[in-house]
Amino acid sequence: MTADRRADHEVASAGPPTGVDFGTARSPRRPLTWVTAAFVLILAAQLVHMLFTNPNFEWNTVARYMLSASILKGVGTTLLLTLVAMLIGIVLGGVLVVFRMSENLVLRFLASGYIWVFRGTPQLVQLIFWFNVGLLMPVIGLGIPFGPVFVSAEANSLITPMLAAIVGLGLHEAAYQAEIYRGGLLSVDEGQLEAAKALGMKPTRMFFKIQLPQAMRFIVPPTFSAIIGMTKGTSLVMVIGGAELLFSVQEIYSQTFQTVPLLIVASLWYLVITTLLNGVQFFIERHYGRGASRGGSASMIGRYLDRRSGLRLLAETRRSEA
Amino acid sequence: MSTPIVQISSLRKHFSGVEVLRGIDLDVTPGETVAVLGASGSGKSTLLRCINCLEMPDGGSVVLDGEMMGHRHHGGHLRRLTENHIAVQRRQVGMVFQSFNLFPHWTALQNIMDGPRSVLRLSRDAAREKALTLLERVGLRERAEAYPRQLSGGQQQRVAIARALALEPKVLLFDEPTSALDPENVGEVTDVMKSLAAEGATMLVVTHELGFARAAADRVIFMDDGVILEQGTPSEVLDRAREPRTQEFLRKTLE
Ligand SMILES: Nc1ncnc2c1ncn2[C@@H]1O[C@H](COP(=O)(O)OP(=O)(O)OP(=O)(O)O)[C@@H](O)[C@H]1O
Numbered sequence: 291m292t293a294d295r296r297a298d299h300e301v302a303s304a305g306p307p308t309g310v311d312f313g314t315a316r317s318p319r320r321p322l323t324w325v326t327a328a329f330v331l332i333l334a335a336q337l338v339h340m341l342f343t344n345p346n347f348e349w350n351t352v353a354r355y356m357l358s359a360s361i362l363k364g365v366g367t368t369l370l371l372t373l374v375a376m377l378i379g380i381v382l383g384g385v386l387v388v389f390r391m392s393e394n395l396v397l398r399f400l401a402s403g404y405i406w407v408f409r410g411t412p413q414l415v416q417l418i419f420w421f422n423v424g425l426l427m428p429v430i431g432l433g434i435p436f437g438p439v440f441v442s443a444e445a446n447s448l449i450t451p452m453l454a455a456i457v458g459l460g461l462h463e464a465a466y467q468a469e470i471y472r473g474g475l476l477s478v479d480e481g482q483l484e485a486a487k488a489l490g491m492k493p494t495r496m497f498f499k500i501q502l503p504q505a506m507r508f509i510v511p512p513t514f515s516a517i518i519g520m521t522k523g524t525s526l527v528m529v530i531g532g533a534e535l536l537f538s539v540q541e542i543y544s545q546t547f548q549t550v551p552l553l554i555v556a557s558l559w560y561l562v563i564t565t566l567l568n569g570v571q572f573f574i575e576r577h578y579g580r581g582a583s584r585g586g587s588a589s590m591i592g593r594y595l596d597r598r599s600g601l602r603l604l605a606e607t608r609r610s611e612a
Numbered sequence: 613m614s615t616p617i618v619q620i621s622s623l624r625k626h627f628s629g630v631e632v633l634r635g636i637d638l639d640v641t642p643g644e645t646v647a648v649l650g651a652s653g654s655g656k657s658t659l660l661r662c663i664n665c666l667e668m669p670d671g672g673s674v675v676l677d678g679e680m681m682g683h684r685h686h687g688g689h690l691r692r693l694t695e696n697h698i699a700v701q702r703r704q705v706g707m708v709f710q711s712f713n714l715f716p717h718w719t720a721l722q723n724i725m726d727g728p729r730s731v732l733r734l735s736r737d738a739a740r741e742k743a744l745t746l747l748e749r750v751g752l753r754e755r756a757e758a759y760p761r762q763l764s765g766g767q768q769q770r771v772a773i774a775r776a777l778a779l780e781p782k783v784l785l786f787d788e789p790t791s792a793l794d795p796e797n798v799g800e801v802t803d804v805m806k807s808l809a810a811e812g813a814t815m816l817v818v819t820h821e822l823g824f825a826r827a828a829a830d831r832v833i834f835m836d837d838g839v840i841l842e843q844g845t846p847s848e849v850l851d852r853a854r855e856p857r858t859q860e861f862l863r864k865t866l867e
């Protein structure tokens with residue numbers, strides 16, 4: 291083996307001059323990049339100029355409200371709604387996909403029907419529906435079907451805006467999440483499952499040790515898109531009176547008429563949350579990328595860290611070769 | 613002749629109306645290496661996959677060391693076993709695939725250790741020791757921590773062989789183990805297989821490597837259109853084939 295490799299090396303070194311270190315090579319010339327950069331720079335300069343000179347932005351108002359109590363409360367509600375609804379979506383979506391892909395015809399039918407309805411109607415309609423479910427069922431109770439009821443309550447007192455929001459967002463999300471899981475599970479190579487079977491792995495273990503970990507690479511990115519979508523989607527809850535971020539902002543500007551600065555406050559907060567989520571996504575993707583060939587990272591920090599670890603690896607190899 | 617370890621009788625299998633196996637009878641004795649030849653589509657892979665129930669045959673039976681695979685008699689009826697039970701049966705059979713199918717999220721060592729850990733219930737250290745011994749045997753001890761994508765095709769296939777050996781199966785199935793390899797990597801894999809054959813492993817090998825069949829097989833089988841058309845010692849089949857179909861296949865393969 292070693293002998294072969296040495297032979298290869300000699301053949302290779304017979305060609306180009308020896309001692310070339312590609313680590314010091316410059317990037318190829320890219321004149322177009324410079325042209326675009328100049329163009330974008332001019333536009334950016336104009337934007338920044340406007341941001342600072344146009345008094346209608348009212349940056350001092352933005353600064354004043356950014357950390358005010360009512361806004362922070364709205365941010366908290368948005369985060370809570372996102373978290374709880376997403377948890378429902380992630381867990382119920384898992385149940386749905388197991389049903390959807392099971393051998394049991396009845397379960398398969400149930401899951402398909404659920405996905406059909408909850409994916410096929412607007413989220414806003416579903417939210418308003420759950421808030422008004424009392425019109426359909428004035429009293430909600432828990433008991434045996436067609437038999438005695440153990441606990442019951444008036445729907446109108448039970449269904450608060452928050453509860454309707456959580457149920458509405460969560461059930462809708464579950465339908466999407468189930469499809470994300472299904473796509474991920476189906477993208478695992480059939481040969482992997484055959485190898486696991488041939489090794490005598492039982493179905494449950496095969497699912498958790500072979501199929502799911504490999505599916506995660508396909509599940510994580512769309513799930514993060516869904517979380518980010520959910521963060522922004524919670525703003526719909528405003529229409530049923532849920533006091534989330536956009537609701538809090540609107541409550542203020544409807545009295546002070548400082549519409550633009552307060553919408554900026556809301557946007558900045560949404561950006562803060564989604565940026566943090568991007569960071570979390572990078573680390574989770576890196577975890578599930580073990581053993582995978584170098585795949586491009588979706589986020590900018592991701593690419594930066596990829597590049598750094600690539601450079602470090604290069605330096606280490608050079609050191610060990612020296 | 614000792615009692616067969618694998619007994620295949622009148623095995624039949626069809627896919628959407630097309631008969632792929634049309635009554636296969638084959639007994640394999642312990643320690644025997646059987647090379648399976650045949651044109652594309654003649655049913656070689658299907659035969660191997662019926663042995664470990666990756667495909668369920670339509671009729672006939674596969675008996676491994678006295679136990680019927682996939683079904684059992686139950687009060688006068690034949691009842692199909694559950695997936696969990698079939699999984700237990702499959703542990704008696706090792707399989708090596710054309711496309712390696714190593715688990716990409718596990719290192720070479722983890723790929724091999726998993727069976728001994730979860731099935732044989734070995735301690736982590738004992739399983740690791742066993743896996744390293746197997747890696748040594750296929751000449752890859754120093755690549756234990758490599759992920760499959762960091763290995764060449766030949767190296768991956770050798771790891772896959774070590775993985776198949778880890779549960780000490782009674783029979784090993786190889787489905788064209790060298791067909792996906794560059795020509796220069798074929799030798800390293802067939803060398804490992806030859807040494808297994810010499811050490812007395814029971815093997816069924818679907819292959820287009822006539823050299824391997826000649827050197828390592830005790831028996832060569834030629835399959836054609838779902839039946840075993842001809843079988844015998846390597847020289848009987850490879851040098852003095854009686855059937856015109858076999859002769860034609862050999863001529864085409866040698867070209
Ligand atoms: N899962 C399947 N569904 C439908 N048809 C199948 C399936 N598996 C195999 N077949 C068909 O059965 C026939 C035999 O297939 P098999 O894979 O056993 O052939 P083979 O001898 O291994 O061929 P090759 O040398 O190309 O691997 C082929 O015509 C194939 O198309």
Ligand SMILES: [Mg+2]
Nearest residue numbers: 656657658787
């Ligand atoms: Mg085949």
